[in-house]
Amino acid sequence: MPQTLSKKHIVVFGRPGSGKSSLADRLSERFGFRLVRTGELLRQAVRRRDAIGLRVEASLKAGALVPDALIFALLEQSLGGRDNVNLLFDGFPRTMGQVALLEKFESTLAFAIDAYLDIEVSRAEAVRRMSGRRVCPRCGATYHVVNQPPRVAETCDHDGARLESRPDDDPAVIDERQRVYEEHAGPILAYYRDRMPGKFYVINGEQPVDAVFSDTCRALGPAGLDG
Numbered sequence: 001m002p003q004t005l006s007k008k009h010i011v012v013f014g015r016p017g018s019g020k021s022s023l024a025d026r027l028s029e030r031f032g033f034r035l036v037r038t039g040e041l042l043r044q045a046v047r048r049r050d051a052i053g054l055r056v057e058a059s060l061k062a063g064a065l066v067p068d069a070l071i072f073a074l075l076e077q078s079l080g081g082r083d084n085v086n087l088l089f090d091g092f093p094r095t096m097g098q099v100a101l102l103e104k105f106e107s108t109l110a111f112a113i114d115a116y117l118d119i120e121v122s123r124a125e126a127v128r129r130m131s132g133r134r135v136c137p138r139c140g141a142t143y144h145v146v147n148q149p150p151r152v153a154e155t156c157d158h159d160g161a162r163l164e165s166r167p168d169d170d171p172a173v174i175d176e177r178q179r180v181y182e183e184h185a186g187p188i189l190a191y192y193r194d195r196m197p198g199k200f201y202v203i204n205g206e207q208p209v210d211a212v213f214s215d216t217c218r219a220l221g222p223a224g225l226d227g
């Protein structure tokens with residue numbers, strides 16, 4: 001039975017390779033968060049080869065951000081009309097323009113973010129981790145060949161799909177993605193740290209994954225059983 005936390009809606013920040021998506025998977029499994037992953041929504045659009053997918057394919061391959069207006073359209077589709085209980089945003093907001101978009105969604109869809117988590121990892125460690133990353137093309141679950149292997153090699157634990165490397169985990173693109181993160185994340189993190197110090201939590205992402213998870217649970221407040 002999923003447990004509940006005092007914090008209902010959360011945003012997880014962290015540079016590419018920080019482990020934030022694996023942490024998000026685990027939080028979702030344990031506490032029933034609905035994952036809202038802009039990167040995964042974009043990769044799905046590319047796989048479907050729909051209008052958005054065709055527009056963003058080159059940006060994703062190059063490790064560049066896609067325009068805020070497109071992210072808005074994607075999220076409007078994904079959030080609108082659904083039960084917005086226990087949302088976990090992974091990969092959004094990525095620009096100050098998207099910070100404003102999130103505030104707009106909070107007011108129009110009547111939810112409020114309770115916690116902003118910053119999973120801190122050095123650039124060198126993030127680059128090392130990204131080199132062994134694998135992702136499930138069907139459900140988006142992420143793995144690492146050394147740090148977090150699937151139970152059966154190269155196979156998703158959840159749905160048995162064959163795991164893939166992401167094209168943007170190519171060594172040539174990894175540096176660019178780190179640079180883009182460093183360019184945009186500073187102002188966003190400073191914004192939340194200064195304006196909402198009571199909701200902003202820094203987690204040491206260089207610890208073993210279990211320690212990262214338990215520090216995160218501690219930050220998110222006391223858990224109780226559902227029902």
Ligand code: AMP
Nearest residue numbers: 038039059060063064065066091092094
């Ligand atoms: P991620 O899976 O979050 O690492 O995202 C993969 C790629 O998708 C990024 O390198 C960007 O090209 C794009 N992307 C994901 N989320 C956003 C966002 N919120 N704003 C702009 N581009 C994004």
